[in-house]
Amino acid sequence: MSAGRHAARLLLALAALLIGAPVLAQSTQDLLPVTEAYKLSADPAEPGVLKLHWTIAPDYYLYRGRMKFTGGEGISLGEAQLPDGEKHHDEYLGDVETYHHTVDARIPYTAVAGTTRLTLAVQYQGCHEVDPKICYPPHTEKLDLALPAGAAAAPAAAADAGFGATLQALGGNRGAGAAGDALPAEQAFRFEALATARDRLLLRWSMPKGYYLYRDQTTLKVVDAPALQLTPAWPPGTAHHDEHYGDVTVYFDQVEVPVGVNGDLGSRRQLTLQASFQGCQQGGICYPVMSRSVTVTMGSEVAAGGSGKDAATPPAAKDPAPEPAMSLWWALLLALGGGLVLNLMPCVLPVLSIKAVSVLESGESPARARSHALMYTAGVLASFAIIGVAIVALRSAGHALGWGAQLQQPLVVAALACIMFAVGLSMSGVVQFGASLGNTGAALANRSGPAGDFFTGVLAVVVASPCTAPFMGSALAYAFAAPVAYALAVFLMLGLGLSLPFLLVGFVPSLARRLPRPGAWMETLKQVLAFPMYLTAVWLAWVLAQQRGADAIGLLLVAMVLLAMTLWWFERSRHRGLASKLLVLVLLVLTAVPLFYLGKVQRPTAAAAATPGVVAYTPARLAELRQAGTPVFVDMTADWCVTCKANEHAVLDTEAFRALLAKTGAVYMKGDWTDVNPTIAAFLQQYHSPGVPLYVVFPKGGGEGRQLPTVLTRGLVERALLDASR
Structure with a gap:
């Protein structure tokens, strides 16, 4: 079990302490040595058969499938005769059979003429099944017994250790295992x-x-x-x-x-x-x-x-897109349009709720509206500039980084979920950042400052990355392959498109005058808009579960509870002394502790169940299918990619698509980029794709794959697969 999983369970236990649940320390000092937990005795009295007997201590068990028997010099072992064990589902080994209390084994053997000693290695493994629950590593006992009179002799044969002995001499015997069974x-x-x-x-x-x-x-x-x-x-x-x-x-x-x-x-x-x-x-x-x-x-x-x-x-797929052919001006126009449409994507809408409230709060003050618009735009542009510089720098150094890649980091996903949760609590009235709560437009107008507007712009860019708006994919592909100055210009134009609606409201008085008048009704609106924030936090928690499993979700929930406690006490400590304010800092530090251990949680080892009709992407499997003349639809996706999920719901996860695959004889191959995966990153880079989704259709007769747009329609996919099957 990894250190991350131990840390996760430790923190969940600490969380239980907060509500008074006792935690009993378990010590491993009372565990028996392996040879006492499983006492092995041997009876060689019967010629040609060795009888083994294990006496198993209470609360211990042995695995049937982890027993191995290896004959020594001059000894050839037959198949061991073992009784059926108790059926058991093991967390790591799956369905297994185990033994409790005692177990006997009969091992037939033959000895080379002239052999006087019955030597063999017996390997076994078992576990302690009550707290502290641990499994011993595989243990090997070497037996050296006198051969009984009349033991059957095998035909003369080479009685050396062969290949296994050579490997042990070169690589070192690990002290456990059947070296004679090792492959070349x-x-x-x-x-x-x-x-x-x-x-x-x-x-x-x-x-x-x-x-x-x-x-x-x-x-x-x-x-x-x-x-x-x-x-x-x-x-x-x-x-x-x-x-x-x-x-x-x-x-x-x-x-x-x-x-x-x-x-x-x-x-x-x-x-x-x-x-x-x-x-x-x-x-x-x-x-x-x-x-x-x-x-x-x-x-x-x-x-x-x-x-x-x-x-x-057979030949591998050639690089289908050497350099972007579009002009800089066309790329900038597509980037502006993509950034503008990005405002309508579901991942951006929750953050726009914050901005909508702040714009309404500005009331009839033109200066206030311009300040909101400019600081929000500054946050958006600064974030896009940082992303552009980071991507250009890392790619020039040979690293693969794509649009939305920050959501491959579980710690980033968890931090964003906490931020969305905190913003939702603020909009629900649990805590107020800035001036005190008021019921009139004047009080509302004074609540958010320039820093809040700037941060809202930053947050909009961070949560926008799982979405790819129409026109945006081509512009990003150009930026990822263009010179540095051109690439940065494209990223800044994306930011300008994202912030354009609020710039227009801030600088066009006629538009500002069409906004509703601020008033007490806005407090209700603000509380209603908190719920998209909570839903976004839930979505991010789901993404985290796909990446790191239940332990990570447990740590995230502990962090959220501590964060809620921090904000609650922050609001209560406004008019209290220094000690109350110091307690806020203590609670904030405690909130960060689960997030620290969350970064150490490893990906769950159990493989996910295969989806019927879907082949997992590997370069080798793709090459095999292409060599066989099979058309292939490759789908590179991620759980945090909203555009990917929309395409799956509308086109790919439908009976019509499955019928189309059957009609054309095509194979649906999917690559999951939810977590860091260098193999998929290499495929994305091969097609100069800035990230996911990426759809490539490989034709039946060979040749280059056809890259589809990031937003799919049924007609587009049908035409591509029909062409590929001809």
């Missing part, structure tokens, strides 16, 4: 390299079940061009405590790593890549450091390094 290194760790663009590679390691790869024991270099620098973007792995390396990150099953190639490639069409890496068999041996060399034709081929030889597979 070429089969245990298959290595491939795919060129996805002129300056980008995708590396892939594939391991059978029970094998893992170390992240930090991997080095990469270009053999025939040492001046080139390789920058891998490793995806999140599995936290693992290693007896040699300490706390490390490892990968099971398969890992795909996008790699940037930095430097002057010149006229080179091929690169020879050397990868050195190390991995282990879970509960078994560790392999020595392995090196594989592969030759990759940049932008066109796959090289397989399973045995250190080159092996080409």
